[in-house]
Amino acid sequence: MKSDRTAAIVGVAESDLGKTPNKNVLQLQAQAAKVALADAGLTKDDVDALFTAGNWAWAPSLMLAEYLGIDTKYTDSTNIGGSSFEAHVGHAVAGIEAGLFEVALITYGSTNRTNPMNSTFRAPLTAQYELPYGLPTPVGAYALAATRHMHQYGTTSEQLAEVSVATRKWASMNEKAYKREPIEISDVLHSRYIAEPLHLLDCCLVTDGGGAVIVASKEVVARTKKRPVWILGHGEANSHNTIVNMPDLTVTSARESGQRAFEMAGVSRTEIDVAEIYDSFTITVLLTLESLGFCEPGEGGAFVSGQRTAPSGDFPMNTNGGGLSYGHPGMYGIFLLIEAVRQLRDECEARQVDNAEIALVHGTGGVLSSTSTVILGRD
Amino acid sequence: MSQKISKPVTDEESRPFWEGLNNKELLIQQCGSCGENIFYPRSICPYCFSEEIQWRKVTGNGKIYSYTVVHQAFGPYKEEVPFVVGIVELDEGVRMMTRIIGDREQIEVDKEVTVLFEQIDDDFTLPYFQLV
Secondary structure, eight states: OOOOOEEEEEEEEEEEOOOOOTHHHHHHHHHHHHHHHHTTTTGGGGOEEEEEESSSSSSSSHHHHHHOOOOOOOOEEEBTTHHHHHHHHHHHHHHHTTTSSSSEEEEEEETTSOOOOOOOBBBBBGGTTGGGGGTTTHHHHHHHHHHHHHHHOOOOOOHHHHHHHHHHHHHTTTTTOOOOOOOOOHHHSOOOOETTTEEGGOOOOEEEEEEEEEEEEEHHTTOOOOOOOEHHHEEEEESSSSSOOOOTOOOTTTTHHHHHHHHHTTTGGOOOEEEOOOSOOOOOOOOHHHHSSSOOOHHHHHGGGGTTTSSSSSBBOOTTOOOIIIOOSSSSSHHHHHHHHHHHHHHOOOOTTTTOOOOEEEEEEETEEEEEEEEEEEE | OOSOOOOBOOOTTTTTHHHHHHTTTTTEEEEETTTEOOSOOOOOOOTTOOOEEEEEEEEOEEEEEEEEEEOOOGGGGGGGGGGGEEEEEETTOEEEEEESSSGGGOOOOOOOEEEEEEEEEETTTEEEOOOO
């Protein structure tokens, strides 16, 4: 391991999850931020950088900073979809290394379930060449990738379903998960099609929820409450905006973001004890595992077969129950970070992975458009 | 279709493409400097940054790169399910999103298709594709 360990995640929290009809996106973020700061043993006055992403405001970081009463030296509302928060971690490390700030608060909040933004059918700029055909976004785009992967490699619906079933097993051990009743592969295959070849149970949930993550410099780490979770490596990449422009529907930019993160961390793939991999759809996971180099292109289906990613499998993945079963408020990436930190702090009780020392967190945003990979490790 | 599909924002960059379709012509761009074919329309080449962009009419022949049968759709498309949306790779190498028309059982990746001009409105035509 060659990382300099200049910054660590020192606090994490979710807000209320699932259905939160009495809370708006600011309340959810405030709730998560307060608990995450308490988790770290810090106060809001320690925070000097604020990172958030969302479509709920013009300049969301300004609205949130004002609402929370936080004076910031630095803000960043990079929005690259669901992978934004892994990118924010990388940006926070860079800012801390540059000496620009000491403590970054990263938040997300969404009321996607109870109060979604009204869909619009305007087709501006480059979207005009895609929107008129009626592909439901994002599921249709992922379905196109799945069809191509099946054609090219013989990947089956059963293999995709392995991911849903394994993830639900983890969810059954997490009282915060939205869907906890066990499912079998046949349940996935018999659930209705949303966009072929993806069934309902190949698709993430639609829930409300928020989260917060505190990143601090190593100087601040000395006075935080819990064991630090060091940010060993990070990388981000993007390959396209609209799905037609994805260079190869079976290869994501995780190939680049993952490579950068592994190189920076100086760890190998076999050293990863627990993986939190964005599971917007089952196909997302297969493509990501291949692109990150955990298996060869086309072998994702075989890799997850036999419930390998389930509790007691030899590749523990999406241990909170994932976007497929724990919750998915639109941009899921912050919850991957929260779960990885808890695993490395040995706080996961029934679903705790034994001796978890190094975790990989991988966000995917847009329509397989953006990726950010973070590798975390404990002392 | 009870609810209308909103029309593209036709501007100087996109107008030749949309007007071409109204005249039953499929137009793409080619860079005069590096020779690469370009879709969607741009005023600068994404390969070499040249601004020598030319329009060219193509046959509309290609093959299916991928497709999905949509069972749950929104807004104006809700009543149309199931329908097939695909990505077609033209013989010129560029890819476009489209509807694929025809017998669903016959639609497969890599099958050959050709353009058909689907008139949505008086002044709005979309390129759909059908199996050859």
